[in-house]
Amino acid sequence: MAERRSARREPRFLIIGAGMAGILSAVKLAEAGLTDFTVYEKADRLGGTWRENTYPGISCDVPSHLYCYSFAPEPNWSHHFSPGAEIQAYFENVAHSHDVEKFIEYGQEITRCWFEDGRWHLETANGETDEGDFLIAATGVLHHPAYPDIEGLDSFEGSCFHSARWDHDVPLAGRRIGVIGTGSTAIQVVSALVPTVGKLTLFQRTPQWIMPQENAAYTEEEKEYFRAEPEVLAAMRDEISTLFADTFSNAVIDADSPQLKMIEVVCRENLENSVHDSELREKLRPNYRAACKRLIMSEDFYAAIQKPNAELVTEPIERIEPKGVRTADGRLHELDVLALATGFKVDRFMRPIKIIGRGGVALDDAWAERPTAYLAISVPEFPNLFMLNGPNGPVGNFSLIEVAELQFAYIMQLVELFRSGRAREVSASRAATQKFDEDRVEAAKNTIWQTGCSSWYLDDRGVPAAWPWTFARFRDEMNEPRLDDFELV
Ligand code: N01
Numbered sequence: 001m002a003e004r005r006s007a008r009r010e011p012r013f014l015i016i017g018a019g020m021a022g023i024l025s026a027v028k029l030a031e032a033g034l035t036d037f038t039v040y041e042k043a044d045r046l047g048g049t050w051r052e053n054t055y056p057g058i059s060c061d062v063p064s065h066l067y068c069y070s071f072a073p074e075p076n077w078s079h080h081f082s083p084g085a086e087i088q089a090y091f092e093n094v095a096h097s098h099d100v101e102k103f104i105e106y107g108q109e110i111t112r113c114w115f116e117d118g119r120w121h122l123e124t125a126n127g128e129t130d131e132g133d134f135l136i137a138a139t140g141v142l143h144h145p146a147y148p149d150i151e152g153l154d155s156f157e158g159s160c161f162h163s164a165r166w167d168h169d170v171p172l173a174g175r176r177i178g179v180i181g182t183g184s185t186a187i188q189v190v191s192a193l194v195p196t197v198g199k200l201t202l203f204q205r206t207p208q209w210i211m212p213q214e215n216a217a218y219t220e221e222e223k224e225y226f227r228a229e230p231e232v233l234a235a236m237r238d239e240i241s242t243l244f245a246d247t248f249s250n251a252v253i254d255a256d257s258p259q260l261k262m263i264e265v266v267c268r269e270n271l272e273n274s275v276h277d278s279e280l281r282e283k284l285r286p287n288y289r290a291a292c293k294r295l296i297m298s299e300d301f302y303a304a305i306q307k308p309n310a311e312l313v314t315e316p317i318e319r320i321e322p323k324g325v326r327t328a329d330g331r332l333h334e335l336d337v338l339a340l341a342t343g344f345k346v347d348r349f350m351r352p353i354k355i356i357g358r359g360g361v362a363l364d365d366a367w368a369e370r371p372t373a374y375l376a377i378s379v380p381e382f383p384n385l386f387m388l389n390g391p392n393g394p395v396g397n398f399s400l401i402e403v404a405e406l407q408f409a410y411i412m413q414l415v416e417l418f419r420s421g422r423a424r425e426v427s428a429s430r431a432a433t434q435k436f437d438e439d440r441v442e443a444a445k446n447t448i449w450q451t452g453c454s455s456w457y458l459d460d461r462g463v464p465a466a467w468p469w470t471f472a473r474f475r476d477e478m479n480e481p482r483l484d485d486f487e488l489v
Contacts, residue, residue: 011418012132013037014113014122016350018104019048021138021388021404023091024069026100028408034415038130039100039138040122042109046095048140050088055166055185055339057192058084059215061297062399065233066240069094069401073233075226081215081297114356115383118424134415137387138404139350141395148180148342151319156338158324163189163341174198175336178325180317182208184294186341187301194304201311201333203325206454207283209267209290212274213297241402245471249397252291253468255448264290274302283314288453294396346456347371347465349391357382358425370459374428374436374485375477376467377407383425383489384418386411392440394467394474396457406478413481423488432485443468 013034015025018041029037045051060067064077067087072094078086095101109125113135120135145162147153153160159170163185173196179186180203187208194200218226226233251259267290275281284305286293305312315327324335349371355363358381366379373379376393377386388404388411389395395403417423441463444450449457449464459465467474 010034010036011134011415013134013136014120014130014132015039015136015138016110016113016353017041017048017138017140018043018046018095018106019051019138019140020091020401021140021408022046022048022104022136023095023100024401024404024408025136025138025388026103027069027071027094027098028412030098030100030103032412035103037103037132039104040108040110040124040130041104041106042125044106046101046104047088047091049142050084050091052143052164053084053166053185054168055163055189055341056172057188057190058185059188060084060087061184061213063240063244065237066244066399067401070237070405072097073226073230073237075230075233076223077218079215079217081213110353112354112356113385114354115358115385120384133384133418135385136411137350137385137390141346141349141389141400142344144345144348145340146343146345148340150180150317153320155322156320156324156335157322158336158338160338161340163339164344166339170337172197172337176324176334177201178203178333178335178338179341180325180338181341181343182206183341183343184296185343186339187296187298189339189341190310191298191300191304194307194310197309199309199311200304201313201325201335202305203313203317203327203333204283205316206293207286208293208296209264209286210270210301211263211267211290211295211297212270212299214299241399244399248295249394250470250472252295252397252448253443253470254446255289255451256446260289260291260448263295267295270302275306277306280306280312283312286453289448289451291448292451292453293455294457343456347391347459349387355382355385357385358427370461370465372433372437374433375410377411378414378426378428378433378486380428380430380433380487383427383487385427386414392437392465392467394471396466398467398471403474406475410478410481414486417483417488425487425489427487429485429487432482440468 015022018039022039059081064082068074110122111125112123114121119131121131123129145164161167176199177197178201182204251257315329318326318328325333361381371391373390376390388407414426444464447468457464457466
């Protein structure tokens with residue numbers, strides 16, 4: 001590894017992860033002339049969630065022109081909601097066009113980071129070491145697949161994989177495919193597979209509300225127009241951002257909001273009008289409010305599940321056997337392939353990396369109850385460690401790219417304290433972190449997420465672990481750090 005210490009009195013940064021937030025960090029640091037940094041990536045390719053999730057039908061349900069960096073607008077998106085492969089290519093293009101690939105070290109899984117003598121040190125699985133002044137965790141939220149704890153899972157004789165580890169070598173055409181789960185992933189998988197497979201069996205534990213959402217292609221004329229008029233593209237992005245916040249992100253934090261009631265009406269009508277068989281319709285009808293679980297957008301799921309080669313199974317899964325899935329009614333659903341669209345362990349963040357802060361305190365201990373961070377960015381006693389899309393930030397109903405950009409600009413203001421010589425170590429104070437936590441738990445009581453359903457938003461106490469305020473408030477918070485909330489050394 002090259003000599004790391006800069007001769008200048010400028011900080012060195014260690015960045016964990018070359019996904020959306022890691023690339024953002026690299027671009028922004030380089031833009032600020034802070035080129036003493038390395039992005040550590042455990043895989044052999046950048047892209048994070050878009051590298052790992054390649055399941056059939058994958059697309060993003062945040063509008064394309066919002067789900068991209070503000071500094072790298074993309075006039076050529078093929079659809080209003082981009083397919084996953086296009087998003088992956090977009091990140092690769094941005095890294096290339098901004099010349100930040102040279103900062104990425106691939107195949108370097110960080111196993112341990114520790115703060116010692118005022119600096120962050122790290123060790124990789126290959127035994128290499130490095131040190132720097134700031135550690136940026138850009139490790140993502142939906143990153144660690146959650147495998148279901150179902151008896152006999154390992155005994156299945158066919159092909160079985162998690163949706164985030166899709167095995168493209170396994171043929172699907174004409175075969176019997178089972179899908180477990182009914183989250184955003186499963187709904188997209190089912191819609192994409194039904195037309196090609198022999199039989200698709202969807203194992204539903206909980207039904208979902210489905211928001212009908214068309215995904216039209218952009219015409220060549222539209223793309224040409226976006227290419228020719230970059231300011232129109234920028235204005236459109238702002239417009240989509242406001243619209244998205246007003247109609248959706250801000251609605252979910254107020255369970256009584258008129259927008260939510262509207263969303264509920266639309267979802268109910270979608271179910272009533274799209275599903276013709278009354279028995280199937282009732283199986284698909286949730287008994288909780290729309291958007292309590294993350295709302296699913298789909299224009300074709302209801303059509304897919306009504307096809308003759310599709311079956312919705314609502315009997316609980318009893319166990320998995322060599323030939324398929326046995327449900328509680330004693331029936332064996334014989335399968336060739338079993339896809340586990342069973343979601344993610346959302347409380348891991350940068351773990352399993354062992355992170356040791358000031359005075360030898362382990363992050364695992366600091367987060368023994370549950371992960372928490374001041375404004376989703378900083379943890380007391382972990383100076384100069386900053387997270388992008390950390391715990392309790394805006395997730396699920398926002399463009400995580402917009403969120404990360406605002407967070408990074410905020411972090412850069414904290415870094416400025418170091419550069420100007422005002423502080424060598426910056427971390428949120430305990431008091432400010434505790435107050436933030438109490439306030440967010442209180443505010444979360446008004447959200448739709450806490451109206452009686454289970455979802456990945458909820459922590460082990462059933463409290464939503466997500467930003468419970470408006471996006472405008474998030475923007476305001478990210479505008480400028482309140483230094484009284486920090487401990488500066
Ligand atoms: O995961 P999930 P996901 N037996 O956690 C079921 C983003 N995303 O990958 O509801 C049976 O939502 C579980 O059942 P239940 C988006 O933020 C975005 O689908 O707990 N079933 C549930 O149905 C999304 O919210 C996009 O009863 C079991 C499912 O598995 C997030 O990623 C696309 C089970 C898990 O759903 C996660 O979505 C995809 C068991 N033992 C993802 N264990 C778009 O932009 C779990 N389940 C469109």
